[in-house]
Amino acid sequence: MSEFDNLATSDDVLKLASQRTGLTEIDSDSWRDGLQLILDDVNNSPAFTQYGRERILNDSTDALGRRLQVHGYIQEHPAVLDAPVERPLIVLGMPRTGTTVISYLLDQDPGRRSLLHWQCVDPIPPAPTETLRTDPRCLALLEEQRKILEMVTKAKVALPHWEDADGPTEDMFIHNQDFKGLSWDSFLSSTRYSEWLFDETDMTTTYEYQKRYLQVLQSTAPGAWSLKMPSHSVHIEALLKVFPDARLVWAHRDPYKATGSLANLWKLPKGMTHQPEAIDLEAMGRNAMWQMRYHVDRPLRARECIGDDRFFHMYYHEMMRDPMDVMRRLYEWAGDPLTAEAEARMRNWLAKHPQDHYGLNSYSLDQYGLTVEQLEPVFAEYLDTFDIELEAAP
Secondary structure, eight states, rough: OOOOTTTSSHHHHHHHHHHHHOOOOOSTTTTHHHHHHHHHHHHTTTTTTTTHHHHHHHHHHHHHHHHHHHHHHHHHOGGGGGGGOOOOOEEEEEESSSHHHHHHHTTTOOOOOOOOOOOOOOOOOOOOGGGGTTTTHHHHHHHHHHHHHHHHHHHHHOOOOOOTTTTOOTTTTHHHTTTHHHHTTTOOOHHHHHHHHTOOOOOOHHHHHHHHHHHHHTTTTEEEEEEEEEGGOOOOHHHHHOOTTTOOOOOOOHHHHHHHHHHTTHHHHHHHHGGGOOOOHHHHHHHHHHHHHHHHHHHHHHHHHHGGGEEEEHHHHHHHHHHHHHHHHHHHHHHHOOOOOHHHHHHHHHHHTTTTTOOOOOOOOGGGOOHHHHHHHHHHHHHHHHHOOOOOOO
């Protein structure tokens, strides 16, 4: 009998997470509704393989276990909540717009602090500055990743997205511990979860949890935070409620290309967890179009309320042509010094990480049942507002 056989409710997952961590006290119930939607989908849809179902349930248990650990650490070290998270630089926009590149470039600045991938896998206890990239937990995950990349290279599979264990990751992997993150949606069989996430839930609790998480991490490794998650763009009001002095970097790209890239991104997680006959590319295309509408409409409306001066506009085509010019202008806008050391490190990273470093991803809109004509009404206002350079036909 598997430990996942009878996970039907959020309390069931909490009990298993408690068994794994030895902790029972949790900070709130804000995670319950999102987790229950995930459980309902996984337990009631025939789309999942047995491996897929257990993978999602295991990930859910681990995410809740991290939350138990973070809360336990705060209970033992309450003073960590006294230190503010000041003026974070937060990258947002549509998915697939170059946000990963800019987050890695910002990470090269010794004066800045990134949310590192491994610290969303095993955050407690928080590592000190001196061992942020040499902590045994980080090195162990790097070794796991090395083996994965070896297998992927042998299989000649292109990776649409990759993050090094010791490199920056998305805030989504904190948000998924409140069970309000699009990382869950990429594995699910229906759009019910994403509809709830975009239209029905209050994200304030998620940003409050993120703030506490960052306060724990910065208590032993302080610094000016550089953060990123494209779908912050859907929740700017809640974001600014918790981080009122955040500086927002809005990443822009040809939305037709970005939509095809988003749909293509979902092929891997669904291929890992779904029965082959349950993988519906056209349904993925419809969901990508639906989600992209939010990713342009919501920040446009927020911009009307808070003013354009709250945003630095980062254009994908400029980042691809002259990334260092973009970085110099970003630092000037943010009022932060770009030192010669930081610039040299950024140039060195760019030289070592050419585009398509992990393989060339080929995709087209028509693979997902989409056309430019279908998408034009979705992106008309966005393209009229910003000087977006359209790329080759997606």
